[in-house]
Amino acid sequence: MTRPYLLFVLPAVALVGLMFLLPLGWLAALSFGLPESFGLEHYEAIVTSPGIRSMLWTTLRLVTITTLVSLVLGYLVAFAMAHLGETQRLMLTLFVLVPFWLSVLARALAWLILLRHNGLLNEALTGAGLVERPLQLVRNELGVIIGMVHFLIPYAVFPLFAAMTTVDRRLVMAARSVGARPWRAFTDVYVPVTLPAIFGAGVLVFIFGLGFYVTPAILGGGRVVMLSEYISVSVLQTLRWAQAGALSMVLLLSVIALVWLVARAIGFRRLAGVG
Amino acid sequence: MSGASGGALSLRGVTKDFGRTRAVEDVTLEIAQGEFVSLLGPSGSGKSTILMAIAGFVAPERGEILLDGRPILGLPPEQRAFGVVFQGYALFPHMTVAGNVEYPLKLRGIPRAERRERLAKALDQVRLGPLAGRYPRQLSGGQQQRVALARALVFEPPVILLDEPLSALDKKLRVDLQIELKALHERLGTTFVNVTHDQEEAMNMSDRIVILNEGRILQSGAPEALYNAPASRFVADFLGRANFLSGELSPLADGLARLTRGGAAVTVRAGAGSLLALRPERISVRAGGAADRPAGDGPATNRLAGRVASAVFNGAQVLYRVETDFGEILAIEPSFRAEGHLARGDAAELSWPVEAGVLLPEEPAP
Known part of the structure; x- marks a missing residue:
């Protein structure tokens, strides 16, 4: 045996094969109507069924908005982290990371408590007389977006921060020295130089957003149904496994396509955060 | 670019601390219009800090810096508008050679036709014309250095500041570029302030060398005068061998x-x-x-x-x-x-x- 270490990864390979690839293959087979028949009707339904189309449109719209908001906020946080002193950087990193470590369920419930009709925020606003009636902040798309942005910001912050720490400070200085005001130097030089990272972070956030389940389920209150929840309902309640399988396949292939796209654009090693 | 486009700089009692370390101590220096002055010293001598204070990126604790008699310490770098060639060149990686060199002109809202003209002239001055469409990463070190120089001189600044402009190049190329830089200085008549730790480079190009150590000026003078009449052991040792x-x-x-x-x-x-x-x-x-x-x-x-x-x-x-x-x-x-x-x-x-x-x-x- 020339490479005994290969043995060490065998259990993991077996685990992935048995517990992930096998069921996945089975799901793919189901989506084509196997084993009873073979057909593409469940894929057709994705395009033709008004219910599925509207659900997909909601998903894409919410994930796109979430991605844009997360990128803007994440860019600001990453910029602050990259340009603050050592102590402040550490504090900020901690503030970004702590919610990251909390269960997504706990976070979604916490937002529900904060944002619901008689929640903290609405109590404060009505109490202060700023609004007459409580604002509708959860059980709608706004609530889902708030929850998702909160969850996804760290995924935007860290790739952006990593890229910003490698930006040569002299680039902005060079722009200033030839006559650019600070804001102009930022938009003309700093942003374009960090653009690959913005793109990478954006796709990363988008991919995570596509698969969101818990947050939309809780903060959407059943009114905002996104892809994962639709699949879950199909599997658990309406028992349309084949349709769920087809949707899962579409989701999987979209994610693979997106990862491939970014890998082509900025290199897989940079996307993965190594090298 | 006329022969009288250079600016005169004066530094008076400039002092800068970084934390508890004093980087620059009471530096007073007059740089005449059109002069080529090199600040020469080992690393940590404060030479780059002085240059960055002139450029506006470092705010001195004490002292005054004047351009043609007017104080400039209150001005941000973009209003001082000196041409700066940074160590490592700091070329904009997402812009072509032409984009880099044209950028200062765009910032000044110069119309397209005139911009083209001045761009061509600047590229010509550093012999880069045929490479205008390339990106910095496609250029050799010497070519990048010239782009940085073209970008610094295209808007005809009164003073050009060079921070170790040749330190990343190999020896032969360095000597060639020293000669080019010196010739360019003579053609433009602009004031050049160069920071270097390379005594040979300083001697080859400068009208005057200012020798610094530990944040202080030890001696300043024409290369020959410094070489033949050093005032201290440090100067004798740093400039040539003794x-x-x-x-x-x-x-x-x-x-x-x-x-x-x-x-x-x-x-x-x-x-x-x-x-x-x-x-x-x-x-x-x-x-x-x-x-x-x-x-x-x-x-x-x-x-x-x-x-x-x-x-x-x-x-x-x-x-x-x-x-x-x-x-x-x-x-x-x-x-x-x-x-x-x-x-x-x-x-x-x-x-x-x-x-x-x-x-x-x-x-x-x-």
Whole structure:
């Protein structure tokens, strides 16, 4: 045996094969109507069924908005982290990371408590007389977006921060020295130089957003149904496994396509955060 | 670009601390219009900090910086608008050569036609015309350096600041670019302030060299004056090579003195101290015990006996290390003149004109 270490990864390979690839293959087979028949009707339904189309449109719209908001906020946080002193950087990193470590369920419930009709925020606003009636902040798309942005910001912050720490400070200085005001130097030089990272972070956030389940389920209150929840309902309640399988396949292939796209654009090693 | 486009800079008592370390200490310096001045010093000498203070990226704790008599410390870098060539060039990676060089003109809202014209002229000045469409990563180090230079001069700034502009290049290219840079300076008439740790580069290009160490100006002057009349051991040692001979000093007549150590004695011109600095290339090496030694050795030439510790031939020169009563002395002979090269262990006689040595104050070796 020339490479005994290969043995060490065998259990993991077996685990992935048995517990992930096998069921996945089975799901793919189901989506084509196997084993009873073979057909593409469940894929057709994705395009033709008004219910599925509207659900997909909601998903894409919410994930796109979430991605844009997360990128803007994440860019600001990453910029602050990259340009603050050592102590402040550490504090900020901690503030970004702590919610990251909390269960997504706990976070979604916490937002529900904060944002619901008689929640903290609405109590404060009505109490202060700023609004007459409580604002509708959860059980709608706004609530889902708030929850998702909160969850996804760290995924935007860290790739952006990593890229910003490698930006040569002299680039902005060079722009200033030839006559650019600070804001102009930022938009003309700093942003374009960090653009690959913005793109990478954006796709990363988008991919995570596509698969969101818990947050939309809780903060959407059943009114905002996104892809994962639709699949879950199909599997658990309406028992349309084949349709769920087809949707899962579409989701999987979209994610693979997106990862491939970014890998082509900025290199897989940079996307993965190594090298 | 007219010949009178240069600006005059004056620095008065400029002091800068980084945390508890004093980076620049009370630097006062006048730089004339159109002058090429090099700030020369080892790393940590404060030379880059001074340059960045002129450029506007470092705010001094104390002192004043004036351009043509007007204080500029209150102005942000973009309003000072000096052309800066940064260490590592800091070219915008997402812009082409043309984009980089045109950027300062775009910022000034110069119309497209004029921009094209000035871009072409600037690229021409640094001989980069054919590369206008390339990106920085597609250029060699020397080409990148020229793009940085073109970007710094395209908007005709009164002063061009260079931060170690050639340090990343290999030696041969460096010498070529030194000559180019010097020629460009003469054509433009712009004031150039150059920061370097390379004494050869400073001497090749500068009208004046300012030598810095530990945040202070030690000496400033034309390259030749500094080289021939260093005021301190540090300057003598940093600018070129020097031997330092110490011994007992006793005065003689006519502004001369005698420096004695062990059985040997040499004549020196009286000076500020008792340490004799002597350039190696001023010392001649002959075989020792030569019979033609003139009797009544005149005071104009010193002779010192020793033994060759090492002889290294490097092409143009032969470097001798000779053990004497004053310690080991380095002598450099042009190799065509080094008659029948001496070898290790040979008896040797060193000689040099009295005026070749300079007496300096004693100070600890750096």
